[in-house]
Amino acid sequence: MKKRKFPGLFVVIEGVDNSGKSTQIRRLTAALRRRGVDAVTVREPGGTAVSEKIRHLLKDRKLQVENRTELLLFLAARAQVTAEVIIPALRAGKVVLADRYSLSTYAYQIGGRKMPEDVVFPADEFSRFSVEPDLVFVLDIPPAEARRRMATAGLSPDRIERENSTFFSRVRRYYRQAAKAADNLVLLDGRRDAADLAVTIRLRVLQALNRKSK
Numbered sequence: 001m002k003k004r005k006f007p008g009l010f011v012v013i014e015g016v017d018n019s020g021k022s023t024q025i026r027r028l029t030a031a032l033r034r035r036g037v038d039a040v041t042v043r044e045p046g047g048t049a050v051s052e053k054i055r056h057l058l059k060d061r062k063l064q065v066e067n068r069t070e071l072l073l074f075l076a077a078r079a080q081v082t083a084e085v086i087i088p089a090l091r092a093g094k095v096v097l098a099d100r101y102s103l104s105t106y107a108y109q110i111g112g113r114k115m116p117e118d119v120v121f122p123a124d125e126f127s128r129f130s131v132e133p134d135l136v137f138v139l140d141i142p143p144a145e146a147r148r149r150m151a152t153a154g155l156s157p158d159r160i161e162r163e164n165s166t167f168f169s170r171v172r173r174y175y176r177q178a179a180k181a182a183d184n185l186v187l188l189d190g191r192r193d194a195a196d197l198a199v200t201i202r203l204r205v206l207q208a209l210n211r212k213s214k
Helices: 021-034 049-059 067-091 102-112 117-127 143-152 165-181 194-213
Strands: 009-014 039-043 095-099 135-140 185-189
Touching: 009 021, 009 067, 009 102, 009 194, 021 039, 021 095, 021 135, 021 194, 039 067, 049 067, 067 095, 067 102, 067 117, 102 117, 102 165, 135 165, 135 194, 143 165, 165 185, 185 194
Parallel strands: 009 095, 009 135, 039 095, 135 185
Antiparallel strands: none
């Protein structure tokens, strides 16, 4: 697959829930804007009116969702946010910062749900209009640490977060293996101090922006 070229930079922060993705997105957005960089943030699933409604369905603890339905809902949300927000922003030369993207689908649906790669990969490529991130950070934490953080914050698990430790161990394993196999993926220990992680991420993004401008 040939990667589509855009003037803007597409950065994704990945990892299981409670790995610190949202915190790092906020810190990175603020740091870039202080430098005068036009940064747009999105989350998956979500980021548009349509995608946010799909997010509500996917997280609803009262619903029983078949695995194929789950996959297609995630991809539908991705198609909408990619077409409505991500592509226009990248064409305009902006930096897009996404809380999750395709790698989440691979980790959760292929790793966690054990769905076949030859189904998920082409369906995902179709949903994102062949758009690929320039840089992906994976915040790696053990499932037990994710549960501890959730309990400490007093949060109730959503439909997917209620899966067992075996499921999340498979998700984590997929993330780690993917990060080792791709040049644009950076595996980071999500247990590190948040401020320290933010510095590491910011420096890598600034380097990528510098390369993009040449």
